[in-house]
Each structure stands twice: as structure tokens, then as C-alpha cells.
Amino acid sequence: MKALILDGTIDNDKENETLKEAWVEGLEEQGYQVNWVILKQEEIQSCIGCFNCWTKTPGLCIYDDKGSDLAEEIINSQLVIGVSPVIFGGYSPEMKKMLDRIIPLLMPFFVKKKGEVHHSPRYDGYPPVWMVGISKKKKDEGEHLFEALAKRNELNWHNLFEGHIWRPETENARDFVDRSMKFLEARR
Amino acid sequence: MREKRVLLLVGSPKSKRSTSLSLGEQVAKNLTESQGCVIESMQVLKTIRENPDELIQAWNRADAILLAYPVYVDSLPAHVIQTLMTCHENRDDTKTRDFGVMVNCGFPEPLHNRHSIQICREFARVSGLNWRGALSVGGGGTISGKPLAEMGKMASFLVEKSKNFAERFFNTEQEGSTETIEVQLAPTRLYMILGNRNWVQHAKKLGTHKRLKDKPYCKSH
Numbered sequence: 001m002k003a004l005i006l007d008g009t010i011d012n013d014k015e016n017e018t019l020k021e022a023w024v025e026g027l028e029e030q031g032y033q034v035n036w037v038i039l040k041q042e043e044i045q046s047c048i049g050c051f052n053c054w055t056k057t058p059g060l061c062i063y064d065d066k067g068s069d070l071a072e073e074i075i076n077s078q079l080v081i082g083v084s085p086v087i088f089g090g091y092s093p094e095m096k097k098m099l100d101r102i103i104p105l106l107m108p109f110f111v112k113k114k115g116e117v118h119h120s121p122r123y124d125g126y127p128p129v130w131m132v133g134i135s136k137k138k139k140d141e142g143e144h145l146f147e148a149l150a151k152r153n154e155l156n157w158h159n160l161f162e163g164h165i166w167r168p169e170t171e172n173a174r175d176f177v178d179r180s181m182k183f184l185e186a187r188r
Numbered sequence: 189m190r191e192k193r194v195l196l197l198v199g200s201p202k203s204k205r206s207t208s209l210s211l212g213e214q215v216a217k218n219l220t221e222s223q224g225c226v227i228e229s230m231q232v233l234k235t236i237r238e239n240p241d242e243l244i245q246a247w248n249r250a251d252a253i254l255l256a257y258p259v260y261v262d263s264l265p266a267h268v269i270q271t272l273m274t275c276h277e278n279r280d281d282t283k284t285r286d287f288g289v290m291v292n293c294g295f296p297e298p299l300h301n302r303h304s305i306q307i308c309r310e311f312a313r314v315s316g317l318n319w320r321g322a323l324s325v326g327g328g329g330t331i332s333g334k335p336l337a338e339m340g341k342m343a344s345f346l347v348e349k350s351k352n353f354a355e356r357f358f359n360t361e362q363e364g365s366t367e368t369i370e371v372q373l374a375p376t377r378l379y380m381i382l383g384n385r386n387w388v389q390h391a392k393k394l395g396t397h398k399r400l401k402d403k404p405y406c407k408s409h
Contacts, residue, residue: 046233046267047260048201055391059404072405087273088311090263097266107401108387110295110380117295117380123403142310145303152262152303 003032004077004127006070008039008084008095015134015168016083022173023081026181032079039094042066046097053104059122060104067101075105075123079184082131086165089145091131099153106156113155121158128160128187129153130180135165160187192358194219195250196229199257199268203234205333211290211325212256214336214347218354225252232257233267236274243271244278252286252357253317255308258328259293263304276315287312288320288357292328296379298370300326305368321366323353327373329383346371 005023009016020036027034044067052062061068074080084095091099105126106119131153133146143165150163162183166176196216200206212229219225228246235243247253257268264272289308293300301324312319325331325346336343336350349369356365374382391397 046201047265049258049260049265050202054387055396055400056394058391058396058399058402075405076407087269088307088314090269090307093266093270093273096261096263096269100260100266102261105405109384112380116299117297117376122401123406141313145306145310149263149303149307156261 001030001032001079002073002077003027003034003079003081004070004073005034005036005081005083006039006095006098007036008082008092008098009134010040010085010092010094015136015173018168018173019083019132019134019166019176022177023083026174026177027079027081030181035073037070039098042070044070044097044101047100047103051108054108061101063101067098068104070098071102071105074102074127077127080127080129082129084131084133086133086135086142086146089142090149091146116155118156126157126159128184129157129162130184131161131163132176132180133163133165135167136169139165160184162187192219192223192225192251193249194225194227194252194254195246196227197232197253197255197271198229199232199255199265199271201233201265201267202333203231206258207292207325207328207331207333208256208258208290210331210333210336211292211323211350212254214350215254215256215290215323215354218351219254219357222351222355223358232271236267236271240274244275247275247278248280248283250285252288252320254288254290256290257304259291259301259304262300263307272311272315276311279315281316285317286320286358287315287317288322288353290323290325290353292325292331294327294329296327296372296374296376296383298324298326298372301370302368318360319366320357321353322368323350324368324370325373326371327379330373330379342373346373 045063084091109120111120131150147163154161200208216227291301305322
């Protein structure tokens with residue numbers, strides 16, 4: 001089983017390192033082979049909205065870069081963990097740049113889902129995504145938005161896409177990881 | 189009284205014409221005509237990459253900022269988030285500024301824009317800007333970068349709503365002046381049928397229609 005961790009953090013602080021160690025340890029104990037990718041260290045082009053991945057080169061982005069490599073790795077993983085600071089209630093630019101590049105994994109065609117129009121799936125299955133929002137503040141509107149954003153993403157992802165806030169000041173990284181794993185297990 | 193200086197930020201990554209540009213131009217035109225505003229316009233992706241200082245200076249000298257952007261994966265495109273972070277970190281907060289957005293999505297329903305608008309509103313709160321609401325458009329694909337004034341009847345409702353958005357922008361007294369104005373350009377079912385047909389027709393021109401459902405990364409799934 002493969003688990004891909006997309007690290008969209010901006011700072012190199014101690015909490016991020018602690019969280020990394022806790023996820024790798026927790027996932028390996030569950031039998032996952034873990035790949036941790038620090039997005040800010042990778043050359044990933046921004047999506048330019050050309051839609052060539054839907055028409056000219058179906059399923060493939062025109063940029064042959066790390067963004068495309070990661071899109072392939074996402075669809076062939078059994079679990080994807082995203083790590084991002086909460087930025088105005090959303091994801092960091094690094095995390096969002098990668099998410100903007102996953103549209104080749106979907107089809108251009110419109111379908112109705114829960115009464116709304118969405119894009120149909122290209123693949124038969126999608127890995128569950130667990131998006132961790134690191135917050136060093138007291139609970140505020142931004143955190144609520146972060147979790148709600150992941151819920152919106154779930155409608156387009158055709159599988160579980162959950163956002164959860166981790167507060168390093170109040171919860172040990174390993175406790176957070178264990179809590180997350182239990183939740184994922186229950187939803188499996 | 190000195191005329192208001194408005195910075196129009198166009199968040200579409202497209203280098204040519206975009207729906208965001210069409211919406212931005214229309215509202216900017218209304219602000220100039222009805223309120224004598226001076227508009228300074230910038231394409232976000234190009235400026236943040238090539239000259240971020242120019243963007244910060246324009247942000248700091250503006251009385252109001254209008255952001256026009258497309259929704260990407262339920263939120264703002266990555267480079268627009270980066271731009272907001274840069275402007276937030278370098279803002280001159282001795283001056284109050286107004287902030288409003290014009291957003292469009294490729295789905296027929298404008299409801300897909302709502303979450304990104306909440307993020308923009310949260311940005312305004314954190315950055316000390318006066319939130320002035322949103323013009324939210326569903327079915328951006330029908331505009332595809334055409335100037336709204338040239339679209340005739342099809343966009344007349346949107347032209348009218350753009351005018352309303354501009355008229356209330358600086359009018360803090362007006363009731364509901366920060367509420368979102370939502371516009372759906374085409375009926376949902378019709379948009380779905382035509383949209384799905386357009387993808388196939390476009391692929392036929394490219395000779396790729398038989399490969400539209402390819403799964404190039406298929407291994408375990």
C-alpha cells in the first residue's frame with residue numbers, strides 16, 4: 001500500500017518536522033510505503049487553464065514536470081495526506097498549485113452529483129485524501145472554512161476528502177495522527 | 189473631492205482574453221462612467237512573477253481593489269492566493285481600502301463560487317480591508333473572454349448586474365451592499381448538454397475524440 005504525503009507548508013519549523021515524523025511512523029506501522037514530498041522544493045508549473053489535458057492530450061497535462069509525476073502518483077496511491085497551513089481559510093499556494101494540477105485526473109464531461117453539476121471521474125477509483133490544516137491560532141473563521149473547503153473538494157474528487165485542523169500547541173503530533181488514522185479506518 | 193483610484197487585478201492565468209478580464213473591464217467601465225474612478229489594471233500571474241514590487245506599490249496607492257478571478261478546484265487559483273499573501277504582508281495599513289471580487293466558474297451554477305468568496309471575505313477581514321461584496325457568475329464558458337458589451341442579449345442581464353455592483357461599490361449606506369450578486373448565464377441542463385457536446389466537437393477537430401476517456405496513469409485502479 002502506498003501513501004503519498006503532499007507537504008504544502010511554507011515555514012521550516014519544528015512542528016512541521018514533528019508532524020512529518022509522526023505521520024511516517026504511524027503509516028509505516030499500518031503497512032504503508034510512504035513518500036513525503038515537500039512541494040516548495042519542487043518545480044511545479046501553475047495550471048494555466050488551457051484544458052489541453054481534456055482535449056488535446058486526454059488525461060495528461062501539457063507540462064511534463066513534477067506536477068504531472070505527482071498526479072500520476074496520486075491516482076496510484078491508496079492514501080493521500082495533504083499538509084498545509086490555514087491561509088485565509090484555504091490552502092497554501094504550494095498546496096493549491098498541486099491541487100490545480102489534478103484536473104487531468106477527471107473528465108471534462110458534466111454530470112449531476114448531489115443535485116449539482118460536477119465533472120465525471122476518469123478513473124475507476126480515487127484514493128481518500130486527508131487534508132491537515134496546521135493552525136497556530138485559537139479557533140477562528142479560517143479554520144471552519146478550511147474544513148468546509150475540503151468538503152467541497154470531496155464532491156469533485158469522487159471519494160473521501162476530509163480537512164482537519166491540527167493545533168501543535170494543544171495536541172501532540174502522534175495523537176493527532178492516531179486520531180486521523182482511526183477516523184480513516186472507520187470511513188474505509 | 190479627489191477621484192477614487194481603483195486597482196483591477198485580473199486573476200486568470202490566460203495570457204489572451206479571459207472571462208475574468210471581460211467581467212473586470214465591464215465593472216471598471218461602470219465605475220469610471222458613474223463615479224469617475226481612475227482604474228489601474230494588472231494581470232496577476234505576469235506581475236507576481238515578473239514584478240511583485242510594482243503590484244505592491246499599486247496595491248498601496250489604491251483606494252479600492254477589485255479582484256476578478258476564475259474558480260479553480262473550489263477556490264482561488266494558486267497564483268492568486270500567492271498574490272493576496274504578498275499584498276497582505278507588504279500592505280500599508282495606515283490607509284483603509286475597499287475590496288470586492290468578481291468571480292466566474294465553468295459550471296453552470298454560481299453556487300460553485302461561494303466558497304472562494306468566503307475565502308476572499310476572510311482575507312479582507314484579516315487584512316483590514318472593507319469588504320464590498322461579490323459579483324458571482326456561473327457558466328463562465330459562455331463568455332470565454334468576449335467583451336460583455338459585444339454579446340448582445342445573452343449578456344444583457346449580466347451587464348445590468350455589473351452596473352448594480354459598480355453603483356453600490358462605494359455606497360456603504362445601501363442596504364445589502366455587501367451581499368453577493370449571483371448570475372447564472374444559461375439553464376443548467378442546456379449548459380450541460382452543450383458543454384458536453386462542445387468537448388467532443390473540439391476533440392474531433394484535434395483528432396483526439398476516440399482518446400477522450402483515456403486513463404494514461406492506470407495501474408492499480
